[in-house]
Amino acid sequence: MNYEGVIEQSTMGLKELMDSREEIIGYIYPHVPLELFMAHGLTPSLIRALPGTASGFEESLQTFACSYIRNLYSQRANGHFLTLAGLVFPGNTCDALQNLGDIWRIRFPDDRVFRLTYPVTRYSQDESTTKFLTEELKHLSETISKTLNRPFLSESYNHAVELVQDFRNSAQFLYSARVVNPKIISYAEVVGLVRTFLTSTTTSSVSSVKEAAETVRNKANEVGLSDSIESVRQAIKSGDYSGVKLPEGLETPRIVIAGGMVEPQAMATLISDxxxxxxxxxxxxxxxxxxxxxxxxxxxTSDDPYLAMAQSVLTAPGDPTHEGLSYRMDAMKGILSNLSIQGLIVCEQSFCDPDQFEAPSIEKAASELGIKTVRVPLDPELSDRGRVETRIQTFLETLE
Ligand code: SF4
Structure with missing residues (x-):
């Protein structure tokens, strides 16, 4: 299936929800409290850049706007955006998203725009970071209640926590299973399931991930890989790789894809083709x-759901938009050096300052481990596809 087909398939569930008059809240930045939106009776949907979006509407944006947000802005300006109950923008992440949120309010005044401001750092030793985000989440929750007339319901929150936890358990298992045996399930299938979940976070999308994990679990049990998979999962979660047990005779080369707001599906399609x-x-x-x-x-299960959600959001592995470069590089080195990796593809969203700032550090960290890297600039249109493919193919040949 081509890239457009994959995207179309993942949005089918969302269209069905809209047809049945479910209220959808969109978000752009990935590290949001899904549970909070669901506690307000809303279905969260990650709004992402789409290939084939006609451009030419970006004159309002600043010159530093990346290709990702240009694409989002163009989708809205040319009327291809879904009807949403609201759209959540992040604050304190990157200039491009800040600019997009500011312009959006002015250009599309009928849209209900919310802002969730993140703490500057995620690694401070005191509790100020968590406290700040807890207050922000409370503020967002009150604003949603007032604006959309949808109160925060504890029962819905508890259900949401369980649902998202089910997704994470299954998806973490699938990710870890592929580290142990990348042929046990295709990368395209795993990231397709994650994409569907993020596009419409519902019981149905979680069930699909759970079913896939169950199938893989049965296969892993048959060939005696379950312990190894669990050891990888625990190691990634804890950052302690001393208990990792990878099987003998792994097929090579083994590649990791690093980067920020780049579509996993785009990379899967590029490499599969x-x-x-x-x-x-x-x-x-x-x-x-x-x-x-x-x-x-x-x-x-803290008594304060806002505190619990703030703590959860802050456990997300660091992004280029966060402070804490050395922390991120150490975490990446732990993965590369303990999971038998030979090559690293460093993706950069075109005109993304955070990605371009981070890429040299990633290359340096990998080279300290003797791991080869290639830098790949991408945009949502995959407009330089031919050149990108050649670059990746040449890189893979050098590893062999
Ligand atoms: S791709 Fe980069 S510049 Fe664009 S919104 Fe994401 S972090 Fe910001």
Whole structure:
């Protein structure tokens, strides 16, 4: 299936929800409290850049706007945006998203725009970071209640926590299973399931992920890989790789894809379409819409749901938009050096300052481990597809 077809398929569930008059709240930045939206009776939907979006509407945006937000703005300006109950923009992440949120309010005054401001740092030793985000979440919750007349319901919150936890358990298992045996389930299938969940966070999309995890679990049990998969999962969650047990004779090369707000599906499609390359070379991604969403911890059963959600959001593996470069590089080095990785594809969203700032550090960290890297600039249109494919193919040949 081509890239457009994959996207179309993942949005089918969302269209059905809209037809049945469910209220959808859109968000753009991946690290949001899904449970909060669901506690207000809303279905969260990650709004993302789409290939084939006619451009030419971006004159309002600043010159530093990345290709990702240009695409989002164009979708809205040319009337291809879904009817949403509201749209949540992040504050304190990157200039491009800040600019998009500001312009959106002015250009589309009928849209209900909410803002969730994140703390500057995620790694401070005191509790100020969590406290700040807890207050922000309370504020967002009150604003949603007032604006949309949808109160926060504890019962809905508890159900949402369980649902998102089910998704994470299953998706973490699938990600870890592919580290142990990348042929046990295709990368395209895993990221397709994650995409469907993020596009419409519903019981049905979670059931699909759980079913896939169950099938893989049965296969892993038959061939004796379950312990190994669990050891990888625990190691990624804790950052302690001393208990990792990978099987002997792993097929090579084993590649990791690093980057921020780059579509995992785009990378899956690019690599699957290459002649003489099996997509099982991709062992893991570290992307915002994949790994970083999947390996966020769920809220605890604290008496204060806002505190629990703030703590949960702050456990997301760091993104280029956050402070804490050295922390992120150490975490990445732990993965690369302990999961038998030979190559790293460093994706950069075109004109994304955070990605471009981070990429040299990623290359340096990988080279310290003797791991080869290639930098790949991408935009939502995959407009430079031919050149990108050649670059990746040449890179894979050097690994062999
Ligand atoms: S791709 Fe980069 S610049 Fe664009 S919104 Fe994401 S972090 Fe910001």
């Amino acid at each position: 290459m002649p003489d390359v099996h997509e099982s070379v991709i062992v893991l991604d570290l992307l915002s819409f994949g790994f970083k969403t999947v390996f966020t911890e769920s809220p605890s």
